[in-house]
Amino acid sequence: MLHVSCSGSPYEIGRQHGEQASSQVYGSIAFYDDYFKRKTGKSWPEVQEVAKQFLPYLTSTWPSYLEEVRGIADGAGVPFESILALNVRTEIGFGMLNDGCTAFAWKTKTASFIAQNWDWEGQQKDNIMCVRVVQKDKPTIHMMTEAGIIGKIGMNSAGVGVTLNAIAAKGVSFDKLPCHFALRIVLESTSLQEAKQKLNKAGLASACHITVADAETGSIGFENTAVDQIELHMKDGLNMHTNHITVQRPGVEDKGMLADSPFRLERIEELLKSAGPEPSMQQLRDILKDDKNSPCAINRSPTEKATIQTLFSIVMDLQNRCAVVKMGRPTEGGEELELRP
Template identity: 40%
Template sequence: MFQFTSRLSWSDVRDISKEFQSPLQTLVPHIYSEMEGIAEGAELDIFDIMALNCRSEIALGRFSDGCTALSWKRSNSAQVLSQNWDWTATVKKNLAMDPWIEFPQMPSTIIPKALWLIKSIVALIQAGIVGKIGFNSAGVGTCLNAIRAKPMISSKLPIHVALRLCLESTSVDSAVKTLESLGGVASAQHILISDSTKSLGLELSPVGNKYLAEDTSGLIAHSNHFLENHYVEEPPWLPGSPIRLDRIKYLALELIAKGVSGDAITPGLLRERIFSDTYNAPQAICGKEDESRHISTRSSSLFNIVMDLNSEAPSAEVVFGRVGSGEEGPVLKMPWV
């Protein structure tokens, strides 16, 4: 995929990843140590693992993943955070539902003091990557929309490391404070982050950020183009992105107009009425492979996740595959213990 999208061999990619080593060691030593542990356990070189975690930055966002995300305020103490995650089907075998981190509740020279308040993180990841889509025991959850834009600045945080830092936070506000205090992110991407009381769309870039608040209906929706961040150079990328964004807003507002609110906002309803939608296929909310594209860039919806971020017992339902297609997998629960 690197070869096709960026004309980079794996050796080239590993060499570029070395630019991130010193910033990671300095800014997030506990996460860098975890990457070393992953490399050792997988019997790979640290630069293999760093390349995976910096893939979005190395390719300058030129991967053809198209994801559609939605947050919906259920009440003053619960948010629903959800998305279809799209990418090439060849990575299906590398997806994992990870119970992943159980933080020791004691002082440590490696683990930052702020993490003593976080008991655990559960997430959907690709093997070898330290952060992505999921939630923690404090009820903070994350979704991701890839953005194709320049510039990229390797002295800043890779986006998957930024996602991990969000999942190490106790609130939306503390996550934003952490990212800003560490100097921001290395590439332009969108993180939709929620806790039990608040959602925020983080249109992040190495040259400036914009933050999107909930609208009057308690919604934030996003796809694969920036809405307010004009600091970056963002060439046209996925023509279906604006259509998906308008469509997910329309479908959510249609449900609101019919009186759907509170506990009626269920994972099953969102899968049936929003995330199975095939309008403007193949670049639909429920994405389908476009066989006219090279196999390494044929995106389709690989999983759907709906998180219930209440302050007492955050949870999620996950379905692998294209929901509503008849070929999707069973409903899986997170956490599962």
């Protein structure tokens, strides 16, 4: 597992990312080149052209993120358009990416947790990295991401955490915020309320679900499509999501990419409600080990027909500003690490 620490200006942060993770960045590009070819029929130059359609919006609204993208490209010695494509991979997929993840947040009287299993193609596991980002006048970020991508799953020094679930609903809007840029915006926020205001204002470019939580107020789930954003508020302190639309609305068609998604949502609710009023970090880690309905369980394992599997498990304790990450399936002997932004 590669650990990267970056600081300075947006360009300097990106360049350090690219220099320290150059082989993993190449690995990410190679993986998505092959993936998009198989899933969409697009060549990598065609993928880059799709990505470039976001440039007018991002240049006018989020130029610092483009500077970081440029820094990664220069540091790794790859084209700017390739790193841009990695960061808009959800949108390029036009709702066809099938990351299968189970996520939840839990605010109790004494604690605030946010957690998930991140499930994706096993070929990408060697390109996952742990990144710490230190910026002037912003919270320090500690996150798990794919090499070359500036925002993903993690937490910050202000006690804000974020998780991601893919949703297979068609459509993309090139004048809204791509999913992985939205995750970075959350990670730069000082509270749930600040993150909510930013996400509401920007809107998201494609379908995904983002759970945002902080240490003090709890969590909100943002169920996004290219045309709207629905907020899912806590019930008894809980928020949970898998990989399907849970609030039906006109004009939004869920392709139902993973048939087990409704089962996993019901199962995680069952497990959380039986955990007692004040769960421990270890209890929540154990919940993410659940194998019921294997191989299509919360703790997902690959099959001959489907190579999607749990690539890491993370539980974040927002009040204590720490997280525990287990690489691979949480029932197996993968590397374990802590995040402390």
